[in-house]
Amino acid sequence: MSNEVPLWEVFIRPRNGLAHKHVGSLHATDEVMALQAARDVYTRRGEGNSIWVVPSVAITASDPDQAAENFEPTGDKIYRHPTFYEIPEEVGHM
Amino acid sequence: MYSQGLIGSDTSSEETPEFLAAFQKRIDAEEKVEPNDPMPSGYRRTLVRQIGQHAHSEIVGMLPEGNWITRAPTLRRKAALLAKVQDEGGHGLYLYSAAETLGVTRKQMTEELLEGRAKYSSIFNYPTLSWADMGTIGWLVDGAAIMNQIPLCRCSFGPYARAMIRVCKEESFHQRQGYEIVMKLAQGTPAQREMAQDSLNRWWWPSIMMFGPHDSDSQHSDQNMEWKIKRFSNDELRQKFIDATVPQAEYLGLTLPDPDLKWNEDKGGYDHGKIDWDEFWAVVKGHGPMARDRIRDRRKAWEDGAWVREAALAHAEKRQARKVAAE
Ligand SMILES: [Fe+2]
Numbered sequence: 001m002s003n004e005v006p007l008w009e010v011f012i013r014p015r016n017g018l019a020h021k022h023v024g025s026l027h028a029t030d031e032v033m034a035l036q037a038a039r040d041v042y043t044r045r046g047e048g049n050s051i052w053v054v055p056s057v058a059i060t061a062s063d064p065d066q067a068a069e070n071f072e073p074t075g076d077k078i079y080r081h082p083t084f085y086e087i088p089e090e091v092g093h094m
Numbered sequence: 095m096y097s098q099g100l101i102g103s104d105t106s107s108e109e110t111p112e113f114l115a116a117f118q119k120r121i122d123a124e125e126k127v128e129p130n131d132p133m134p135s136g137y138r139r140t141l142v143r144q145i146g147q148h149a150h151s152e153i154v155g156m157l158p159e160g161n162w163i164t165r166a167p168t169l170r171r172k173a174a175l176l177a178k179v180q181d182e183g184g185h186g187l188y189l190y191s192a193a194e195t196l197g198v199t200r201k202q203m204t205e206e207l208l209e210g211r212a213k214y215s216s217i218f219n220y221p222t223l224s225w226a227d228m229g230t231i232g233w234l235v236d237g238a239a240i241m242n243q244i245p246l247c248r249c250s251f252g253p254y255a256r257a258m259i260r261v262c263k264e265e266s267f268h269q270r271q272g273y274e275i276v277m278k279l280a281q282g283t284p285a286q287r288e289m290a291q292d293s294l295n296r297w298w299w300p301s302i303m304m305f306g307p308h309d310s311d312s313q314h315s316d317q318n319m320e321w322k323i324k325r326f327s328n329d330e331l332r333q334k335f336i337d338a339t340v341p342q343a344e345y346l347g348l349t350l351p352d353p354d355l356k357w358n359e360d361k362g363g364y365d366h367g368k369i370d371w372d373e374f375w376a377v378v379k380g381h382g383p384m385a386r387d388r389i390r391d392r393r394k395a396w397e398d399g400a401w402v403r404e405a406a407l408a409h410a411e412k413r414q415a416r417k418v419a420a421e
Binding site: 063 | 201406407
């Protein structure tokens with residue numbers, strides 16, 4: 001048995017209607033302890049009304065070395081944006 | 095609470111000049127560095143050390159105030175002090191997490207602290223002798239920490255900056271509850287006033303030492319400023335703190351224990367007397383009156399908690415095994 005206590009990522013929803021947002025991480029032996037610790041560590045001042053905890057090892061991240069290939073092409077696809085298209089003023093707001 | 099000017103770091107890097115220049119260009123453009131981004135080894139090493147020292151300071155910082163929780167004079171004060179000490183524990187945890195994104199584990203950092211190999215803020219090697227110290231620590235020590243930590247919210251390393259934003263939001267309560275304690279004493283009986291003044295006399299110099307050595311004596315400051323880990327020099331931050339604190343002391347009718355403290359019209363700030371750096375270095379190296387007790391107490395807390403950690407792990411394994419069996 002490894003005695004490293006696993007790492008968890010903590011997500012909190014500030015209030016209904018908003019998405020859960022990553023706030024930080026913590027160590028806990030299981031999901032029950034992780035939720036309790038998240039409550040103590042990350043919600044001492046009304047930061048939210050719902051907590052998600054996810055084992056850090058369960059997260060797959062994109063490779064920062066590939067950030068250029070992944071995200072830069074969207075920069076030159078300006079035709080994906082509404083301002084690319086010319087609509088006469090008489091037509092009104094569209 | 096409680097960061098201090100970084101003590102002893104090695105900012106040298108082995109990377110090629112091209113790599114270092116490209117990194118510096120990102121920093122100059124105010125881009126944040128995230129954990130998996132390429133970074134110079136010196137940058138990583140400096141941050142691991144600084145965030146680690148900062149985290150240890152939060153955790154050790156719980157001890158001098160924890161010392162007074164059971165002796166708080168009223169329920170209101172006790173609730174506030176308990177909440178503050180809990181916050182400091184939380185700050186330590188945010189910071190350990192931030193350091194862990196750089197590839198060091200909390201377990202390694204904890205071991206370093208318990209073996210006496212890690213540094214933490216020199217201020218916690220002073221004893222808390224009276225109730226007034228709870229006020230003075232909140233007012234001055236948290237006050238000095240706020241000065242240090244606000245610019246760290248813009249640190250170039252993303253996880254550290256984000257942790258600092260959370261910490262800074264919580265610090266203001268710490269300083270205000272401290273000032274209120276000192277104010278109550280300063281406006282109280284002669285004995286209470288004297289207790290407040292005595293406390294201020296003991297904590298003033300250690301507080302202004304928290305900003306670390308003078309700029310002329312701190313070798314690594316330049317590189318850390320260039321990497322935008324630090325935004326202001328030790329002396330700049332110390333000056334801001336003194337300028338902010340003098341009127342607060344005047345309001346209380348208490349005297350800061352520095353006969354050379356006086357307004358300097360030309361620089362628009364206060365001049366202060368000579369700082370006893372021999373004392374500072376002695377305390378940093380662990381010769382403070384409380385240094386041995388602090389590490390002993392942390393070690394005891396760690397050892398006394400061992401069975402809880404083991405039981406929690408065993409319980410988690412048992413639950414996991416049951417879950418697998420049921421599937
Ligand atoms: Fe604090």
